[in-house]
Amino acid sequence: MAEMDTSGGGHHKKGPGVKKAKKLSTRVDLTPMVDLGFLLITFFIFTTTMSQATAMRLSLPADTKDPNQQNKLNENSALTILLGKDNNVFFYEGQLDPKATNFKASNFKDIRDEIIRKKRNTDTTFMVIIKPNDECTYKNVIDILDEMSINVVERYALVDITSDEDKLVRITEGSYVPGK
Numbered sequence: 143m144a145e146m147d148t149s150g151g152g153h154h155k156k157g158p159g160v161k162k163a164k165k166l167s168t169r170v171d172l173t174p175m176v177d178l179g180f181l182l183i184t185f186f187i188f189t190t191t192m193s194q195a196t197a198m199r200l201s202l203p204a205d206t207k208d209p210n211q212q213n214k215l216n217e218n219s220a221l222t223i224l225l226g227k228d229n230n231v232f233f234y235e236g237q238l239d240p241k242a243t244n245f246k247a248s249n250f251k252d253i254r255d256e257i258i259r260k261k262r263n264t265d266t267t268f269m270v271i272i273k274p275n276d277e278c279t280y281k282n283v284i285d286i287l288d289e290m291s292i293n294v295v296e297r298y299a300l301v302d303i304t305s306d307e308d309k310l311v312r313i314t315e316g317s318y319v320p321g322k
Contacts, residue, residue: 227277
């Protein structure tokens, strides 16, 4: 609190033999202000919510008695998406036929419809396997992962492309060079 030191007697005489009283400076005590500052800091520390940790949800496989069957996937519930250069997208359902009769070309606009259709027509074990080749851009990989998030695909995997699949993609794109 502010204090005023006014000691000097209680005489208020005026006139020629009276000494003038010294004017004393005002002294301000800042202790309560510091206390208030620490109280406010303490209040804001206790009432502030700390940032919540964000974690990625993982869909783990169901427990099975036979460990060999743990990661088995029904062939009809798999959709494989192959990413090539120049925003080319290819896909096939199940396993790739030896003559590639189930290999189809698409683009990023139409692949969403294929994912929705396949997801709707399969059971709960629906899984998407994403295989980018070495000519695919980083943007295309992120775009297809965004499609998984948009379509709420819980099970998907980013896997290396096989040499046969890569050759098929390059032939379809017209960039196949024999011997590579």
